[in-house]
Amino acid sequence: MAPPPAHPQRSPSPSQPSGKSEVTDLRSQLRQLAGSRAPGADDAKRDLFKKVISNMTIGIDVSSLFGEMVMCSATSDIVLKKMCYLYVGNYAKVNPDLALLTINFLQRDCKDDDPMIRGLALRSLCSLRVANLVEYLVGPLGSGLKDNNSYVRTVAVIGVVKLYHISASTCLDADFPATLKHLMLNDPDTQVVANCLSALQEIWTLESTSSEEAAKERETLVSKPVIYYLLNRIKEFSEWAQCLVLELVAKYIPSDNSEIFDIMNLLEDRLQHANGAVVLATSKVFLHLTLSMADVHQQVYERIKAPLLTQVSAGSPEQSYAVLSHLHLLVMRAPYIFSSDYKHFYCQYNEPSYVKKLKLEMLTAVANESNTYDIVTELCEYAANVDIPIARESIRAVGKIALQQYDVNAIVDRLLQFLEMEKDYVTCEALVLVKDLLRKYPQWSQDCIAVVGNISSKNVQEPKAKAALIWMLGEYSQDMPDAPYVLESLVENWDEEHSAEVRLHLLTAVMKCFFKRAPETQKALGAGLAAGLADFHQDVHDRALFYYRLLQYKVSVAESVVNPPKQAVSVFADSQSSEIKDRIFDEFNSLSVIYQKPSYMFTDKEHRGTFEFSDELANLTINAEAGDSAVPAQRVEANDNDLLLSITEKEEGRDAASNGSAYSAPSYDGASATSAASQSLADLAFSSTSGSGQAPASSFAIDDLLGLDFSVGAAATPTPPPLSLNPKAVLDPGTFQQKWRQLPLSLSEDFSLSPQGVAALATSNALLRHMQSHSIHCIASGGQSPNFKFFFFAQKAESASIYLVELLINSSSAKSQIKIKADDQSTSQAFSTLFQSALSKFGTA
């Protein structure tokens, strides 16, 4: 209820009362009036009550007036009554004893002749939130549910949920859910029906964690009779209740296609509703019902497009934002749908930046061969915008479009024009872009380098841009006459360079330049390595030392490591897995779409609401499906090899000495190792967040040496008996649950997780896929940062023996725990080793 008593007292505005003495005043005035029947007493009371409530609103604790307020509440004046109810509801919880005083008059009011008074009193009675008063609630609630006035019934239905939260057992013992179910299916008033639906969803969802019966009851809400009953009345419901019903319908699984079309025809006109929430809820129904019918599904996209665009432009900017987020989700799934409507996503100068930002994302997503020219032209206009954050976003958008297109001629020109605009922030953003562009389209290097060469490094201050410029200086030093001298001057100012990222890049660039133009660069390289070795930053120091030793060993080897021939990047890694995207799509018309993450990532389990139907159950089925999808054959083989290698790489720390000896320099002569190393180095040089995803196991050695966060231990551990797993193991969730219950715990171990493993957890399905590549399949997962929980299973190759694993990870402490149950307990230790070894490699590849 209104502000809590211990609210920090903000400075009240002049019009408002201000504190303790005021409360004392109010008390004495209330006392005087308490018994007064004088004419005008009610008006005086009204004024006093208003003052009390005003204090309550701004956060002043007026709970000490409870007694006086209750004394004054014996009145027939409804305005006074309502204020009193508000007050009582607010403070009853902190004054349980005094709350008892109010029971009497509230109960009496529950029997008043006026339905309004009955409803108000019942609502207040249920809002007291005092556990020892629940016995007084059951009677009035029971009669409220049977009241002949619909207002009282709507209040009573919500009252049942309130009671459930105060005392679930009282609520269930009184059999209220069954009464609600009856009301839901029979009450003539649609608001009563809607409230019953809300109440039952809430109660049964909470109950279902402990009771299978409740879970079943909840399932019956999406059964055909209930859904049809609600759909047939949909137009009688208020727009808000319609949203509720539509949300439920989206979960319904029709038995055949004609049913789907019936529902869609019935709901068709809901798309013309002025309320955006109704339109989005209807869209969700359409999208979800047609998932299995590809062609109809496409038609749905076309059908919902115009109404959603109208919502974007008709509503407030806040509503536009909510709808645009959904359009973005749709366009990611079906990029072509808006390809001719792209002009709707042009920014208007007076829009808030959060809308502009979304529109820029839309423009990036809808760009294709036919509209790229127009879109890029428009984006270039924004680059000169007075709104600098948006100007930056626009330039980045141009870059993203360039990286996703095949024909980039025109875009490259635009980007180069950015570099000539002589606005610092434009130059900086453009440099980063040109760098990425060159990684993908090396054929443009001549054009780009000519322009980049004209940029003075003094005008580039932002670390990201500076790093990009330095990378280009190193990479294309043969084409930039000044490169060695620019690098030299940068090295001279080593101490003024605050960003370690820039210094790391500088080291690499000087090396690359040296390989191409040794005489000119020698001095810069020497100075750079010296400065690097003396650097206080561990990574910079380590890289300098590494380069130094490489050069000492053999310059040609150093070159093959630091500056090998590179292949153009074909596709930059997507930041989100398709599983996550599907999950978000499942949660269409919810916050998941706005935050671009599934609800389990930002919501506690008990608050996940009706969007995730049955947590455990849903997970089990979802992952069972994912597990079914066959792992590509070659990957499986590769992983089997991995598996053998990795047995020696158990985590537990190992010291630097063994580090060095295990990966002595000569190993670089091996052709495969070199390519692996260069691959990873190429990545490092770009400091790109998109992991290569293909560096074989040996590459981490260099990562480790370079001190970039790729540390994987490889202490020698006793070789376990060889154990291989069936990569195509299948287990259905039911069997899993049954086995988990039946089998004894055969092993439980605690261990720490590598930091990169923890980092990789952020994209949750990454772990599932990683483990799957090791023939360990996930069947259920859940939890919320920092605590994650996973259930895995695996099957011994050429055997029916199954292993079940429960894995708990705390990502903040990097601690994890596994519990293993196995059909064949003698091999569970071997399996544990295998499992941990697989897990230790998570995040490194």
Added chain:
Amino acid sequence: MISQFFVLSQRGDNIVFRDYRGEVPKGSAEIFFRKVKFWEDGGLEEAPPVFNVDGVNYFHVKVVGLLFVATTRVNTSPSYVLELLQRIARVIKDYLGILNEDSLRKNFVLVYELLDEVIDFGYVQTTSTELLKSYVFNEPLVVDATRMPPLGPATLFAQGTKRMPGIAVTKSVVATEPGGRKREEIFVDIIEKISITFSSSGYILTSEIDGTIQMKSYLSGNPEIRLALNDDLAIGRGQGPVYGYRSSTGSGVVVLDDCNFHESVRLDSFEVDRTLSLVPPDGEFPVMNYRMTQEFKPPFRINALIEEAGAHKAEVILKVRAEFASSITANTIKVQMPLPKYTNRVSFELEPGASGQTTDFKEANKRLEWNLKKVVGGCEHTLRAKLSFSQELHGNITKESGPVSMTFTIPMYNASRLQVKYLQIAKKYGTHEPYRWVRYVTQANSYVARI
């Protein structure tokens, strides 16, 4: 499901605070306000309407400078909550007549009455101004409407929605009027917001009209209303590209891209004769929203030129031409243009005999402003400005300035040519026929000319 609802002033004071479920920790209003005030995420300067702090989701909309906020812990539909917040603001406005900080503070008990009925334990019960009437007992204390700023885009759009201003529509739905008898009247406003972008050579790059037919009824006895629109009105632009200007529709057919309707609207005969019938609920509400990208004649042409005039100088020439009939007058016109950031002085030269025009150079954001009280149809106005720079010019000066943007209001004009042909009240009144107001107004939304 909503946990809390509150309204904060611009300074962050709680004006109204209602906790429905007691599941969000204390201090949520402070946490929210601090987050919004010091938003700095992803380079955005403005907090998005929805964000999450420590597992609590905060939704907010800005209405007349006030923050209407809802919190929840569950994963709910964002458009549902944002729409609800707008609706609550509208219901409160219906009751108070005028919605601002002052009227809210004076009437907070009434507002609590409303909030108690709108939401129960986080579940929305009703937002119908009419249904709520039977639960509200406090009389609104009407704040002085004359203290409101004069008509103009500021007040019109202060609420972020399309609203027709005017003293008549600032009366409360429950307040009894001086004189006792309620005046029978109904307002139908056709409000259109125009967005246009002109290229530097004067071509129209994009154009769109977002329109609303807004209704506010003070008729007693809930009579049925029939609204007839242009009978050749077409909806849906077929399969062709939406912005295909090639099919110039000179025939006068108004083609809407799309539209939607208020719940109360019945479309039984809409397909036949483009007539909407409805029993208007109390309070203000949009009967119909529509969107049009069909080619239309822009009410204003803007001509902007910036030229170097020496190493430290440049000259700007702005021309605005009103391309509508001379019987129509646009008011509160404001033309703005960002200037190069090294501009340090601007001298203006208005055309001879100019009246009702003011000019300003906003030093802080280096922006030129030109205000015209009114522009009569067919007229053209010119402004010359001489700029002085603190540093020598380099690069392309047109890349350092512009685009020119414009705001205006044109009463009794609509660019789309959508019309309410007639407004029929299906009830017999005695000697006093109810007042029927059908008003048109066109405003600039994003009216931009690039240079």
